[in-house]
Amino acid sequence: MVKESKLLPRPEFQRRLVWSRDDKNHFLDSVLRGYPFPEIYFADGDVNLETGEGTQLLVDGLQRVSTLIQYFDGDDNLKLTSAPTYRALNEDEKKAFLQYDVAVRDLGGISKEEIIEVFKRLNATKYSLLDIEINNAVYAGALKTFCEQIAEKDFFRAHNIFNASDYKRMGDLRYVLSLVGTMVQGYFNRDDAFENLLDRYNDEFPMHAEISGRLQNIFDFIEECGFDPKTRAWKKADLFTLLIELDQVLHIRNERLQPSKVLEELTSFYDGVDSSGVNQGSVSSIYYKAALQASNDKINRVRRGAIIGGILLELSESEIREKLRVEGLA
Template sequence: MTEIVNKMRSGDYFVDPSFQRRLVWNEKQKVRLIETVLMEYPMPEIYLWEQAPDPQSGSQKFSIVDGQQRLSTLREFTSNEWPLKKAYLDEENAEKDFADCFWKDLDADTRSKFFQYSINARRIPSEVSDDDIRQMFARLNETDRSLNPQEMRNATLNGEFLAAANSLADTDEFLALQIFSLDNIRRMGDVEFASQLLGYERKGIANDTPKTMNELYNEFNDDYSEAEIDKANVSKSLKLVNEVFLDEEIEAFFATQNYVYTLHSLFDVCEEKPADQWRAGLLGFVQAYAGLPANDDDVKEDQKSLAEFRKGASSRTRSKSSRTQRLFGLKNWLAQNFPELIEDKDS
């Protein structure tokens, strides 16, 4: 344990973000791991990929292939980042001396026992290729279904489409949306949504299932020559989204992944208009939508576009049909009530 903690602090054990998942453990999971160590129960072995030694000093670094969450948790706890909250401990340990303690509060015997804990590490030779390491990481995590589809793509692919999606998710326009929870970001939900928007640029409105997203990644993995153009188009659209979100009522309604996708597709098919004009139209839509009767039988003729939008919002949200219903429900209502706003690019 002493060697592992020291190497984590020094960076000799490191995480390669090009295939590793983001940290996703919550506080309870972290406390339970430290409890496991203090109870001297075993934990699964970790996998370390040896890097080529420095030819001058002979020092060597190791990429963590499997065990990132556990090793990061050990480093965090011994750096006094959080305590062993009693509420997360087993009942038999809730009254022990280490309950509610930070690392610095543990007595010398407990810390000594902690450092004597043995963790089995399997070392993978540096000659093993990067592609093989990616496949190994994916296989290790696939068995317990701990990776979601986007994390699997991040683990197994290293191509141009993934790079573009990661780059888009880091832009100011994308980050300003603030439509992702911290856990969603950790699980790469932001990168997946960026992938959907880039997919729209290539394919138009489409079904975004795990299968179709994998096909999109495979198609543009090696050659995505339009990446910069697509990212610029999406960023321009998201800049306009953020500008219309200056109206709190509009933001409260549209600030979800599904509705941002709808706005992006709306701005794409219509002629460019200033943000203040879009705000006027979208605010009118939000207020009219609030007055839509709950029963479709009570919907009036001039509310049918609103009902179409609602139908698309209540069905499979990432399907082509529901996305199309949302787009044209919104677009048709705006065309009826703000005709100066809606001009098709092809008209």
């Protein structure tokens, strides 16, 4: 069914693959031993009204089906440790593999909304769904596509911003969506604005070219600064703040900045942050706490932004402290 495109193993409501090599090996070992595994779920897809031929959607079971196909095809990306390759099986073992009974529950012609709800409930245990994965199930339009393209930029890969878990659980998409959303509407609380943003810009994202250009300018500016790989500028929360505040200064306020000066000031500040404690009253201590505790809450994003923005504008420590006090951020 997969090879004939009659079963779509990865429709848009599926998340990214999250199985590890050991997960796949354990699963294949169970299949080769003839042990059962939990049922997979199908639902009706599109039907060709002229020929009557239709497709099925794989609602749950993506990783099991994908692993079985990888195994049969001899995919080089499937690193086997506890199971022989399919080609190494004898004739009887190959027959047993191909005749293995897979339990399937067919949900029939239910709506996309019902499919997503089933998927959410089925996956509420070991790999519980994140908000971004749920929104990925609902929205597949302009803004999501744009953010996926930005997340693929060499800038993020060259500086190892995202780890393996981020890529598996759409952390890279969540990060860039937060970044773009903040550029569009200002700081917001954690992932609260995702659904609204994805819905508003599902059909069209008219700021595509503008935001893309602004981001590329910021990436280029940071590269020209030449931050040390070990500085906290490359930590996700700190980089997020730096990207947003550079955008504000360079593109909203239209101020001119010297990369060498920014590097000097921020390196000195980041060094102070790393040596400060949460109980001190200095600006670096306030920043440290805002980056350490609930770093994605709006109040702490605004707090970090006010401090980094102040440094970029060459405000003194006392001026930044006064700004924090006036805005209720101290």
